[in-house]
Amino acid sequence: MTDPTLIRNFSIIAHIDHGKSTLADRVLQLTHTVADRDMQEQMLDSMDIERERGITIKAQAVRVMYDADDGKTYQLNLIDTPGHVDFTYEVSRSLAACEGVILVVDAAQGVEAQTVANAQMAMNAHLEIIPLINKIDLPAADPERVRHEIEEGLAIPADEAVLASGKTGEGVRDALEAVVRLVPHPVGDPEAPLKALIFDSYFDAYRGVVALIRVIDGSVGKGVKVKMMATSTITDVEEVGVRRPANMPVDVLGVGEVGYLITGLKDPALVKVGDTVTLARHGATEQLPGYREAKPMVFTGLFPIDGDQYPDLRDALERLQLNDPALVWDPESSHALGFGFRVGFLGLLHMEVVKERLEREFDLDLLATAPSVEYHAYRMKGDMVVVHSPQDMPDPGHLDRVEEPYLKATVLVPPDYVGAVMELADQRRGTFKDMQYLSATTVELHYEMPLSELIMDFFDQLKSRTKGYASLDYEYIGYRTSQLVKLDILLAGKPVDALSFVVHKDKAYARGKVLTEKLREIIPRQMFEVPIQAAIGAKIISRETVRAMRKDVIAKCYGGDISRKRKLLEKQKAGKKRMKSVGSVDIPQEAFMAILKVDE
């Protein structure tokens, strides 16, 4: 156990791409935690997909030993947090394990939406905030402007902000000195019953669930019987240790220390992020505050292109869930797409990441339907139906009202683009709340808008209409009643369930028209004419036609052509295999996502 006064627990928080992971890499090098020859980029992001996309999905904790200018050696626990809004809950749990944060702001980009959101979260958690202006080596760096933005926009004193470059390593030592000097050391009662916060967990095929914990009171070591308070699960401790960043067992984790805990439990559902670990006997009676269940907000149908892969998809989802308890699913069957699953995600990034991992790590070919949200449909007879899939929307005749999830969206943008943002938000049913100047170059706008509008490529649109300058953050604010209808798409006269979607009544006509036009472009000409119709109930609101192909024949086929032409046919066939046949119509996969690309 280490004297708590020599411990500092801190996170690095930042808007995406502001250089958080690179900075963490420099910390590992400076403290000789990782030998230079073992160093690789984004050391703490272990998944391929994290490195490729430059994002952090799983929280990570690493202990480094730092020889400070005051001659003492400090135990620094760096807790790397996911940066994306989808993982806000994980971020809040990670912050709950810290006493301070380094708030990284890009010296060229300045304060962005997630800078604001993360700073607010740190303030709400009463953490010491050390501003760090990163990437000062960039030609476009303007630390003075950014310093001003931090002070004006975030109300955080920044005259002593650390100036650093994760790329060159400049200022990294200054940052660690600031952590030692400014971040309070942990305070806890070593004699009290164990209280430790689980701020993340992952599944290890050999060891079972590994929990990342921060000890608040008491201590924990091998052989002790512990209890997970939210699930009342009692188990023995097999091993505790610290991550450097590889697991290194220790005898005991004491007050203020951060490390891992292995119990041999195999079911991740029993070891929940946010839960409190205490002793099985004479344990603490009160949980640490802030625990809640992860709640999926975005739903999509995932179907194997090859129906035989359905069991493989189920296995793969189960395997992924071991490391991602936020992932939920139910079997779903579609006339068009066969058997698959309705999968719930924390948000769009979470959805993309999971789909990509399923395809890449489990070698599945998947078709995803357009994402949807959880609607609450209240029927005349008074009950409420939870609708995760447009197919489940009750008949309009029986509906009293439908509620949909709303969120508060925060957009930060240079003043020149305020008009463009307002126009877009207006198209997406946004209600303007307020607007303020964070600085001469940054305006903060607040909107309330339906989540369903946000998941319709809102972010892409926002980026393209503001030349990439706008940044976005949002939080859920609850359910509100909206005038919603289900729009069906018929191909060759038959409704294709997987193409149905829920839309606001006032936008149904426009969107139906654009979507049928889009589908006409996407669906290839077939041997027969294919009418495409959009309908609300029995009422057709728009119609397009894919003209029939007139001929499809290789007319010239002699001795030298046979192999070549056969290969050509094989290639065509492989292309067709990537399509779904619904009735006699071959539908390319992108058709099922077309609704997302509808820019009316």
Next chain:
Amino acid sequence: MGQAIGGQGPIGGAPGFTVPWNEPPRVPLPKHLYVHVPLCRSKCSYCDFFSRADDGAVSHTELVEATLEMLRGWLEPTVRRVPLETLYIGGGTPTVLGDDLVTLVRELTTIMPLAEGAEVTVEANPESVSPELLASLVAAGVTRLSIGVQSLDDETLRLLGRCHDAATALDVVRAALGAGLEVGADLICGVPGLSHDDWLRTLDAIVDAGVQHVSVYPLSIEAGTPMAEAIAEGRLAPPDEDATVAAMDAAAEVLTARGLDRYEVANYAVPGHESRHNTAYWTGWPYLGIGGGAHGMLDGEQARALGLVPPDETGIVRVRYGYAADMFPMRLEKSLSAFETMTAPEALREDAMLGMRMTRGVADELAELAGARGAMESLVADGLVVHEGGRWRPTERGWLFGNEIFARIWGAVE
């Protein structure tokens, strides 16, 4: 070296010589031979075949000798020659060789003698055919001329980059018929700018001229050709699909009405004048191919005897090979650029697929052996194929959607 192997007896060798009991039997070579002559007067705007302009850079005699050498290369001691049922000299434009072409025919048929009544076809373009050449070719054993007429509309011929006009083409057709040759004419339909009436006039005129065989190809835009470039740059309209289909339908109607029956997707003939050589391609007979870019097909036994596949690879029943697209491919270190082996189920499916190019279609037995019955039935349900008299045949609609038929049959077994 081929000269050393004499005779055409069942085992070869000199008459009266007794083959020891343990001598491996000699395997008969194919009875169909294709020879590619990769020269043309000039390249046409739509053509992506392996051929180059005959600008004097390639010596005709050298090319002829190289071609013969390539043929001799196949005469391994483990195989024996059989009389050729068909010989096809294609291109390019073989007739640009002039008298050297006559030499080529004579020498080829010396190395590989012709069977009684063999079909010997030479491809020709109107600009390089003279009455004298026709007479010499007939004397050398040529029986059939396949002429690249393409159109009898001068404007269309210019657009296609052809170096002849309609009048010349008709003259050559008549001269060839007069010389006693069977004559086939190739035509291209769907050329941008060609009216339907002009197309009908071309069809009538070519039949009036007395040809026994017509091939009709819709214009196909091949990547990298000047025509593809013109379309990409907007200088030329792309072929109109509706007009092309109308032209294909009109060809079927007019030619059939005038006594030329359709016997394959693109081929029409007065009964008895179908191309025997091409029919061999569509009915699974092995053929040798020689010349730059030429392809050939051998059965498994032939391929093993020639050392193209190891002797113990008995599962291979068919081999397709192709020479590199080079003027003198045998001078290259690896002169075969394409090589593909097939198992019996694959070869059967290929036969069924190719069989459906033809009016007579595929017999029940073959469809069954190829495992293609289910595919055939689905094609019948879609109106592309009809099943009658123990055979599966393409319907009128099936002619237009051949790829659907071929793909389903080829993909019948995964």
